[in-house]
Amino acid sequence: MAAIELKNVAKSFGNVAVIQGVDLSVEHGEFIVFVGPSGCGKSTLLRMICGLEPITSGALSIGGKPMQGVAPAKRGVAMVFQNYALYPHMTVAENMGFSLLMERVPRKEREARVKRAAETLQLGELLGRRPKELSGGQRQRVAIGRAIVRDPQVFLFDEPLSNLDAELRVQMRLELAKLHRKLGATMIYVTHDQTEAMTLADRIVVLRSGVIEQIGTPLEIYAAPRNRFVAGFMGSPKMSFLAAKVVRTSGREVTLAVEGMSPATVDIELRKAERLADQVTLGIRPEHFRMKGGQGPRLQARIDFVERLGGDSYLHAPDHPAGGLIIRQSDAVPVKPDAMPVTIGVDWPEVHLFAAGGQAIELKRESLSES
Numbered sequence: 001m002a003a004i005e006l007k008n009v010a011k012s013f014g015n016v017a018v019i020q021g022v023d024l025s026v027e028h029g030e031f032i033v034f035v036g037p038s039g040c041g042k043s044t045l046l047r048m049i050c051g052l053e054p055i056t057s058g059a060l061s062i063g064g065k066p067m068q069g070v071a072p073a074k075r076g077v078a079m080v081f082q083n084y085a086l087y088p089h090m091t092v093a094e095n096m097g098f099s100l101l102m103e104r105v106p107r108k109e110r111e112a113r114v115k116r117a118a119e120t121l122q123l124g125e126l127l128g129r130r131p132k133e134l135s136g137g138q139r140q141r142v143a144i145g146r147a148i149v150r151d152p153q154v155f156l157f158d159e160p161l162s163n164l165d166a167e168l169r170v171q172m173r174l175e176l177a178k179l180h181r182k183l184g185a186t187m188i189y190v191t192h193d194q195t196e197a198m199t200l201a202d203r204i205v206v207l208r209s210g211v212i213e214q215i216g217t218p219l220e221i222y223a224a225p226r227n228r229f230v231a232g233f234m235g236s237p238k239m240s241f242l243a244a245k246v247v248r249t250s251g252r253e254v255t256l257a258v259e260g261m262s263p264a265t266v267d268i269e270l271r272k273a274e275r276l277a278d279q280v281t282l283g284i285r286p287e288h289f290r291m292k293g294g295q296g297p298r299l300q301a302r303i304d305f306v307e308r309l310g311g312d313s314y315l316h317a318p319d320h321p322a323g324g325l326i327i328r329q330s331d332a333v334p335v336k337p338d339a340m341p342v343t344i345g346v347d348w349p350e351v352h353l354f355a356a357g358g359q360a361i362e363l364k365r366e367s368l369s370e371s
């Protein structure tokens with residue numbers, strides 16, 4: 001186990017800055033998940049932590065020790081890549097023990113460590129097989145096994161499950177959670193998968209263009225995104241964003257007008273209310289629309305298409321004048337697409353509000369009401 005500390009870490013390739021001053025403290029045994037759009041710098045950050053990529057400026061320490069000039073093999077860090085290449089001519093045991101062989105670990109100890117890792121990963125029966133005789137999930141476990149035998153203080157995973165089918169991913173996700181509990185090691189995990197991020201992480205780090213947009217527990221990130229980017233990035237389907245006009249400010253009470261919606265008020269901190277621009281954005285998650293009931297304002301929307309997932313359905317109103325809507329409906333009989341608009345309620349205490357620049361505006365949730 002080891003804590004990881006990044007202080008103002010930056011990385012440029014030539015004159016292109018891809019990581020711009022990242023500060024991050026990872027605690028002993030923590031499971032951290034990096035998410036962010038393609039190209040935002042997730043892999044680059046991992047590669048800098050494990051020493052495969054030099055840091056342009058800033059400082060990195062692992063377990064309290066500065067890592068400048070420390071070779072990757074000496075950092076106590078193991079990385080598992082998306083495209084883990086197993087050696088095809090070697091058995092599972094040989095694949096797992098290879099790095100120990102290179103480090104000249106004596107045979108007996110090597111075998112013992114491979115055996116222990118194989119038990120942890122339930123690969124005991126497969127040690128004599130070659131990679132082509134394994135399923136995708138088993139191969140993935142061997143790749144993780146190669147990391148485990150080295151007994152690292154820190155595991156870095158770069159989208160390790162993205163080559164697996166949906167069912168195997170779920171299975172491996174649970175196994176990774178168990179592995180983390182069992183080993184108690186510090187783990188940093190990169191994924192594009194929202195469910196993996198929400199379920200595995202102690203804390204999620206949301207990155208955009210080499211900058212950390214927010215760090216928090218999965219529920220903090222989901223319930224209180226710091227800005228519109230984080231709000232739109234986490235959550236699937238996406239939060240709906242509606243253009244809202246500030247029509248009246250009376251003390252802390254701000255009345256909003258949204259096209260196709262009955263007027264409604266939000267309560268915000270006085271100083272912020274005074275500084276509020278005319279145009280703001282209302283954010284509503286799919287599960288916070290109500291097809292029936294609900295205390296909040298009413299929206300008129302024409303449903304263009306419906307995705308039925310079995311239990312839930314998603315109603316899409318992409319052409320709503322205030323902004324495209326995605327509505328979750330859990331009833332057995334979903335609304336049908338129709339040229340006629342339907343009336344939709346909003347779970348008003350659950351809405352989000354964003355300033356023109358995208359920053360979230362904190363709402364006094366207990367006092368949200370319809371005007």
Ligand SMILES: Nc1ncnc2c1ncn2[C@@H]1O[C@H](COP(=O)(O)OP(=O)(O)OP(=O)(O)O)[C@@H](O)[C@H]1O
Nearest residue numbers: 013014016018036037038039040041042043044045
């Ligand atoms: N060796 C390199 N030389 C120049 N630019 C690079 C190099 N490696 C990465 N980059 C650039 O750095 C940025 C960050 O890349 P990185 O691979 O870290 O992104 P990522 O967040 O892992 O994306 P993805 O989700 O697609 O894997 C990208 O714009 C990429 O093109």
Ligand SMILES: [Mg+2]
Nearest residue numbers: 042043044158
């Ligand atoms: Mg990557």
